[in-house]
Amino acid sequence: xxxxxxxxxxxxxxxxxxxxxxxxxxxxxxxxxxxxxxxxxxxxxxxxxxxxxxxxxxxxxxxxxxxxxxxxxxxxxxxxxxxxxxxxxxxxxxxxxxxxxxxxxxxxxxxxxxxxxxxxxxxxxxxxxxxxxxxxxxxxxxxxxxxxxxxxxxxxxxxxxxxxxxxxxxxxxxxxxxxxxxxxxxxxxxxxxxxxxxxxxxxxxxxxxxxxxxxxxxxxxxxxxxxxxxxxxxxxxxxxxxxxxxxxxxxxxxxxxxxxxxxxxxxxxxxxxxxxxxxxxxxxxxxxxxxxxxxxxxxxxxxxxxxxxxxxxxxxxxxxxxxxxxxxxxxxxxxxxxxxxxxxxxxxxxxxxxxxxxxxxxxxxxxxxxxxxxxxxxxxxxxxxxxxxxxxxxxxxxxxxxxxxxxxxxxxxxx
Numbered sequence: 107x108x109x110x111x112x113x114x115x116x117x118x119x120x121x122x123x124x125x126x127x128x129x130x131x132x133x134x135x136x137x138x139x140x141x142x143x144x145x146x147x148x149x150x151x152x153x154x155x156x157x158x159x160x161x162x163x164x165x166x167x168x169x170x171x172x173x174x175x176x177x178x179x180x181x182x183x184x185x186x187x188x189x190x191x192x193x194x195x196x197x198x199x200x201x202x203x204x205x206x207x208x209x210x211x212x213x214x215x216x217x218x219x220x221x222x223x224x225x226x227x228x229x230x231x232x233x234x235x236x237x238x239x240x241x242x243x244x245x246x247x248x249x250x251x252x253x254x255x256x257x258x259x260x261x262x263x264x265x266x267x268x269x270x271x272x273x274x275x276x277x278x279x280x281x282x283x284x285x286x287x288x289x290x291x292x293x294x295x296x297x298x299x300x301x302x303x304x305x306x307x308x309x310x311x312x313x314x315x316x317x318x319x320x321x322x323x324x325x326x327x328x329x330x331x332x333x334x335x336x337x338x339x340x341x342x343x344x345x346x347x348x349x350x351x352x353x354x355x356x357x358x359x360x361x362x363x364x365x366x367x368x369x370x371x372x373x374x375x376x377x378x379x380x381x382x383x384x385x386x387x388x389x390x391x392x393x394x395x396x397x398x399x400x401x402x403x404x405x406x407x408x409x410x411x412x413x414x415x416x417x418x419x420x421x422x423x424x425x426x427x428x429x430x431x432x433x434x435x436x437x438x439x440x441x442x443x444x445x446x447x448x449x450x451x452x453x454x455x456x457x458x459x460x461x462x463x464x465x466x467x468x469x470x471x472x473x474x475x476x477x478x479x480x481x482x483x484x485x486x487x488x489x490x491x492x493x494x495x496x497x498x499x500x501x502x503x504x505x506x507x508x509x510x511x512x513x514x515x516x517x518x519x520x521x
Contacts, residue, residue, distance in 0.1 A: 109409040111200065111309050111317075112158070112298050117407035118321055119162040124373035124399055129165075131291030132241055137161025138293040139237035141303065142284060146274040153230060154303060158294075160204040160234050164211050166324055167191030188212050193515050194327075198320045200313045207231045211238055215268045229268065236267050236275060244288055252285045311358060318365040325368050327512060329379045331459050332371075334508035335452060340364025341504035343448035345497050349489055350444060363416035363445055370399030382459040397421050398430045416441040420449050425480020443483035447473070447490055450482065452501060470494060 119133045140157040149157075167190025192209035195201040206223060210231035213221070218228045236259065243255045250258075256279050263272040278284050287293035297303050309317065322336040343364045344357055352360065371379070374396060378389050385393060401418035404410050419433060419442035426434030428446075454469045464472070470491055477487040490497060 109309050109314055109407065111313075113407050113409070114309065114314070114317060115159060115162045116294055116298065117403060118369070120406065121321070121369050121372050121400075121403045122163075122166060122168075122324075124370065124403075132245065133162050133165065134292045134294045135241045135245075135288055135290070136164060136234070136237045138287060138297060139240055139284075140234050141297050142278055143233050143237060143271065143274050145303075146277050147233070147271065149230075149233075151303075156204050156207065157230060157233060158297065159201065160207040160211070160230075161237060163195060163201065163204065164188075164191065164208050164234060164238060166194055166208070185212060190515075194320060194323055198316050200309070200317050201320060207234050211235050214266045216265045232268050233271055236271050239266075240275070241288065252279055255279075315358070315361060315365075318362050321369065322365040323511070323515070325371055326508070327515060328372075328376055330512070331457065332368075332379060333512040334505035335456060336365060336368060337508035338452040338456070338501045338505040339367060339445070339448050342452055342497055342501050343445045345493075345500050346444045346448055346486065346489060347441070349493055350440065350486070352441075356441070359412050360416065360441060360444070362410070362413045363441070364448065366400070366404060366413065367417040367420045367445060367449065368396065368400070369403055369417070370396030370401075373399050380459050384460070394421070394429050412441070415439065416445050420445045422446065423481045424483050427480065438483075440483075440486075443486050447482055447486045450476065451490060451497075452505075455498070455501065456505075466494065466498065 116134065119137075122133055123130045137158050138161070140161045141154050144154045144157050165187060167187040188209055188211055192205050195205040195208055206227040207230050210221075210223065210228055211234045213228070213231060213235070215232050218225070218232075221228065240255060240259065243250050243258060256276060259267065259272055259275055263269045287296070319337075322340070326332045326334065326336050340361050341364070344361050347357055347360045374393055378385065378392060381389070397418045397420065401414055404414040404417060407414075416439070419431075419438060422428035422431065422433040422438055422442065423446070424434060424438060424443065426432050451469065451473065454464045454472060457463045473482060473487050473490060476482040477484040
């Protein structure tokens, strides 16, 4: 499947906005401002490209509503969410080049001499920092005028920001179009449509898988109870699909769908994800919005049409009692039905805030009961029972690896 890096990251950066209406468009505006500053500074194309990607991802470590909103406060330290973002990106070959920019996007220019980091990376991080703070002033600090924003930034030249980057903002501030674009929720179209703006970066199959896995960690690592869920679902779904006769291309699509099926859960507060008891009707309503929110994000990425359908239908039921669309019968493809069974199976085997993970016999009994009532596809459920030992072993291996990554991710992190 042909998917462009910019399409993928621009689309999925919208998922980072789901946590609150107050941050909608923040990542895209920061990416836009950073690249516009880079053009004034006459930075080369590869650095403009890195700034764009870093802008789209810079608050990726803000797992909670509180941390995401705190990052929009102008005087915020931001060290913890910046470090978490760095840890998410550093191991991904496609994103590791921007990891240091994300790590230091709240670091003051005056601190650079004391840091053991490449000076050029720190300079680019300061461009990102200034772009981020401009949007914070515009969107979070009251309805400031462009002159007020520029005055506030200028007051910190030489301390918070490199003087020449501040000068670049002053030059850019004279363009009325810049401020109009910064009022939009997505001003990036003018950048990505310009052929001389970036290094074009198509995604190989391996890069696409790695990028989707990075987003699965963003989804899962918000809670220790969900830390391995996506990896287990994806592995189970791929193995089920293989047993159902899917070809190599379809298996790739299934892994992507598994990795991204809970993307909309970024809009679900951690308090609901970690609640140690039944959800209220209101909380259940919030939770049940996640498939349609995930669909809205994935549908914006050209090339992921099949993945979008499978991922967004994982709570539909063959009998028509699922959500969000109450699809049934032939409206649900085999891929969707497989992902649904894989999701339920993995959830039953996992520890949750309100119960311990279930054993094989109890899990299979529940799956059979759900199939008999139209909640799961009987043929896929039968396939699960037939190959249960193999599928469960694959799930366990995948989730053990994810658990190790979760522990490493949070190790030695200052609280």
